[in-house]
Amino acid sequence: MTLFMAFLLFTLSIVGCKAKPVSEEIFRQSQSSPPFQGKVLEEFEKELTELVETVSPSVVTIFATQEVKVSPFDEDFPFPVPFPFQIPQERRSLGSGVIIGMHGDKFYILTNNHVVQNAKKLRVKLDEHTEREARIVGTDPKTDIAVIEVSAKGIENPQSRIARLGDSDKLKVGQLVIAIGNPYGLERTVTFGVISALKRSIGILQYESFIQTDAPINPGNSGGPLVNIRGEVIGINTAILAEGQGLGFAVPINLAKWVASQLIEKGKVQRGYIGVVIQDVTPDIAETIGVKEGAIIAQVAPNSPAQKAGLQIGDVIVAVDGQPVKDVRDLQMRIMRTTPGTEVVLKVIRQGKELQVKVSVGEMPEEKETARASEEGGDLGLALRDLTPTEQARLGVRGVLVTGVTPGGLAYQSGLRPGDIILSVNNANISSVDDFKQAIEKAKSTGKDKVLLLVRRGDSNMYVVLNLR
Known part of the structure; x- marks a missing residue:
């Protein structure tokens, strides 16, 4: 090879080579x-993802369709409407649920009462490709728990969809x-946090002992599971505080x-009852009576198990x-969960002396309740009953008692809470649930979206503006 040819080949080889990109x-x-080398964190992350993959198939999406009637005329309509005119509309709400078991070819799903209450239609999305009609087995507004059922036919390995339930009494x-x-x-969204507090009461239900968590939950999480690091469901996510950040509450x-179990077996919840009005032992009361913990009896119902047992x-x-x-x-909570007919022994302090009192627990009487204030209007998320003659005499007022308020509902957003007594609507006195319903209907028929309530809370009266829509 000549010197010229060698030089030419060397030159071509240099031209053919491209420099590597800087990036x-x-x-x-x-x-x-x-x-x-974060081996512990890697293992934690691996177990966390496996836990979510195991639990997620048990979580479902619930679509509830309600029929509401609304007026086509708003406040800005330029002409007076001589008669009430409303048109039916469908409203669809969304929530979550968790499969807790099977019977035959049916899945049983645990969710919140406020997710499914008053639903005309109910559908459950089991996964990305499966959506089916569901039926309500039973609801309990006092604890905001409901059970629904849906067909499991055609579901591959249905037992793998059932969540494992834990023991919430052992939580810390x-x-x-x-x-x-x-x-x-946003289906099957996963959030992570800690248990912030236990046995919380926030004044939205008649029976409350919430798990408080900082795992972020939002509208649509209602009815979904709160799960521990063993993959066990330890709570049903139920409520958030609109004014709070990072505050969630689970039953x-x-x-x-x-x-x-009672909704599945009986279709309703049977609660124990002894017939007393009780209040906490405050520091001032404790100083007076010398007892630091317990519940002091403020009233004994006539002919109740408590009166028959001699409680005072x-x-x-x-x-x-x-x-x-x-x-x-x-x-x-203890009396509520005691089977009626069971005899319990109460340790009582009476005027500084310790007594043992045997009480045969009765069944809590049915209360006259309405889950919506008006059969014609939208759902206010409000449960009411008439005051008994004894309560009217003791309190010195006439009105209706608020026994339940749905979390996030119109009544809750307006500031009503269980235990409130509604005395008047738009300055017209009321003495029964029927009076209340008629007053609400009257307001709606004239196109009003709000009413003014006079409410007794504790020993004080206060005005509350209730939004109707």
Whole structure:
């Protein structure tokens, strides 16, 4: 080979070689950096993703369709409407649920009462490709728990869809939890946090002992599971505080299971009852009576199990069957879950002396309730009953008692809470649920979207503006 040919080949070889991109060189250097040996975190992350993959198939989306009637004329309509005119419209709400078991070819799903109440149609989305009609098995507004059923036919390996339920009585503040649900329709969204507090009461239900968590939940999460790090459902996500950040509340699974078992077996919840009005032992009361914990009796109902057993106003109940009673909620939950006909032994402090009182627990009387204030209007999320003659005499007022307020509903947003007594609507006195309903209908027939309520809360009266739509 001549010197010229050798030079030509060398030149062509240089021209044929392309320089590597700068970015490739930079990223090559980044890969050469030593990796962080976070074995514990990697294992935690792996287990967390496996946990979510295991639990997620049990979480469903619930679509509830309600029929509401609305006026086509708003406040800006230029002409007076001589007669009420409303047109029916369908309203679709969304929530979550968790499959807790099977019977035959049916899945049983645990969810919130406020997700399914008053639904004309109910559909459940089991997965991306399966959506079916569902039926309500039973609802309980007092704890905001409901059970629905849906066909499991054609579902591959249906047993794998059933969630494992834990023991909420063993929970501790600080434990890690995961919330799974459908916030704003974003299916099977997973959020992570800790248990912030236990046995919380926020004044939206008649029976409350919420698990408080900072795992973010939003509208649409209602009815979905709160899960521990073992993949066990330990709560049913129920409520948020609109004015709070990172505050979610779940019904403990043990309470939800107790309610669900009765709804499945009986179609309703049978509660224990002894017939007393009780209040917490406040520091001032404790200083006066020398008892720090328990529930003090403020009233004994006539012909009630409590009266027959000899309980008296001023008695402080400090234990049930040897188990200490810390406060009103503690006693309330224990008696509620006692089977009617069961005899319990109450440890009572009366004028400084300790007594053992045997009480045969009765069944809580049915209350006259309405889950919506008006048969014609939209759902206010309000449960009411008439005051009894005894209550009217004791309180010195006539009105209707608020026994339940649906979380996030119109009544809740307006500020009404269980225990409130509604005395008047638009300055017209009321004395029954029928009076209340008629007043609401009258307001709606004239195109009003709000009414002014006079409410007794505790020992004080206050005005509340109730939004009707």
